[in-house]
Amino acid sequence: MENCGAYLDTLRRTAPLVQCITNFVAMNVMANVLLAAGASPAMVHDAEESAEFAGIAHVLTINMGTPSPRWIEGMVAAAEGAAAVGRPWVLDPVAVGATAFRRDLGARLLALKPAVIRGNASEILALAGAGARGKGADSADPVAAAEDGARRLAASSGAVVAVTGPVDFVTDGVRAFRCANGHALMPKVTALGCSLTGIVGAFVSGQPRLEATVAALAFFGLAGERAAHGAEGPGSFQVRFLDALHGLTAADLDRGARVEAA
Template sequence: MQNQITPGSLLAAMRADPPLVQCITNFVAMNIAANVMLAAGASPAMVHSEEEAGEFATISSALTINIGTLSPAWLAGMKVAARAATKADKPWVLDPVAHYATAYRRKAVIELLELRPTIIRGNASEIIALAGGVSRGQGVDSRDPVELAADSAWHLASQYQAVVAVTGETDFVTDGNKAWRIEGGSVLMPKVTALGCALTCLIGAFAATRPQSPLEATVAALAVFAVAGERAGNEAAGPGSFSWHFLDALAALDGTALDAHARIIPA
């Protein structure tokens, strides 16, 4: 039986020494991602240009790359940063947003995968397609259930020697050897723009705190989101109020409450 993960100690450790995380993310996500990181206790930096992204990756504790609003200039910055992070032995996270939508995006994600991300996070449709399967995704929206992406996640984890997280109603995470499911969250979460993108940044923060165990770091970040999301959903009247309730819930969450309420199940 797999050892139980207790994410509370990781949350406390991250807040005790807030990591600087370089978040190369999309235009839609920048504001909410930065606010989520600050509420959780990390330090975000949205540095993406080719001219400085590589240098900044060497001084950051982790890097996250999200291809949501892709362009040649941004892709160049992403690749420079990923190479620099790998050379400096810093963890980095790839979020292959809607990579199946166009030929340009498919080529871009192949180039980024060749740079060997530490962690890959996507919705079920993105992970299925990334593993070569046929998904029902439309744009950034997943139309496949998480459980259908589990085999694809196992395959990708083994192929790229990476942790793979499939996020949705119940999250699934594997490193190719062990796997976990994380329950919680709220039905309102998909109705708030870019929360998934913000989660990718938070995974980077936890990976910076526990670089020797990216699987544990990923599970802890997902548990934080799940518990805070569930608490916010219980208070919110709709997507608008959920957004600020969620930030408040993140800021108020402590390690003891996280361990008490996280539902992390061996898969």
Template structure:
């Protein structure tokens, strides 16, 4: 089923304006590799990141945050406990939260943790095709953070995960897929340079959290997040001479992006 593009074309820029106006507090429990990028992309967008991830603090912050982002990239023992604490608080309070199941499938600790977290009904799950397939039990996942499957090969898995959580699933790739298990939306602004910097997916995960923190319709919020992020990336790529200057310019473009530009540039496939 396809949501009417006209509805989305209105909702996407409005959601961006809501993020700018509210400056949502986004708690991030994320990996040590790209935590700096996640914080900086949220700040550039106009959100307020807070990275408290330890048990004894994670639940407290989840109680006051507008949304929570949980990323399994480097799940140390304290982080695993903090993630469960935060996700339980979200589940109890009805707080929107995003799960990013980095490299689940081949690696044991995070695969077991992802199964526990999935029970706590993430508002959105964001991953690459291999991760979403692994989460659905379709197969054993990719090699590390790289998808070994195409986005469309994960459509059934994405729908299955969405049905299980009662939430939204988005699969990142050249075309981003967003589904709530029945409706499927494809956002076609992906740029290859996003795969040449580390954290291209993590940064999007944090941004999805910012959007679901202010916009109640989680499918629209996720589509808007994918659109805002990849439109900014497209514009950054035009000014870049390689992956280093691209990552820098991406922050500038996220800060510069306005609703009319987004409405004009976002493409649905």
């Protein structure tokens, strides 16, 4: 896919307001990642206001990482509020296959029609109703094993489905792309995967869902590659990663994106 940088340019020009319903671990990291990229994060999750705020935000992201009954009320209300005003929302089905509670929640959120679903291979397989070998929030399945399930899930749900891993796979059920950007240090920093969901949301706001999702993954992965240069380990990598997100230009992304049709 060409011109990934154009999607980054649009994000920075529009600075979309991204409503993030995410887990306790991810909030601070996710907010900083979105700010560094050029978006405007808002951590609004309570049911008393989440639906109303979804009508204000440009895009909504929902992460299932630390669900509770009250938070679930906020998730559902926000997804319904976004739908009422035609705003897209992104689902991150964290550990959806781990427990019956999470499986039921995943099915309930899927029925509310997310625009994009982003997860690891085990999460996508579980959400698609296939066998998965997830270990908590971590994947025990390779991305390649989830490609057929991702296509089926995209076709049945109407969502763009992104399976993230060493080489990401993204499909709308008809077209598909692979993105090979990234670095091995990225999974060593907690909440970076959750933060990627926020970046996908920021890119998707006002832009074609499939192409914008691919561009988001390439941008995030390329920042990881740049941050790894000179990093001594996960601690210094995390700081350098925020700087890399902030410093990457559209031209950098066009040159560095490793994306191909699948």
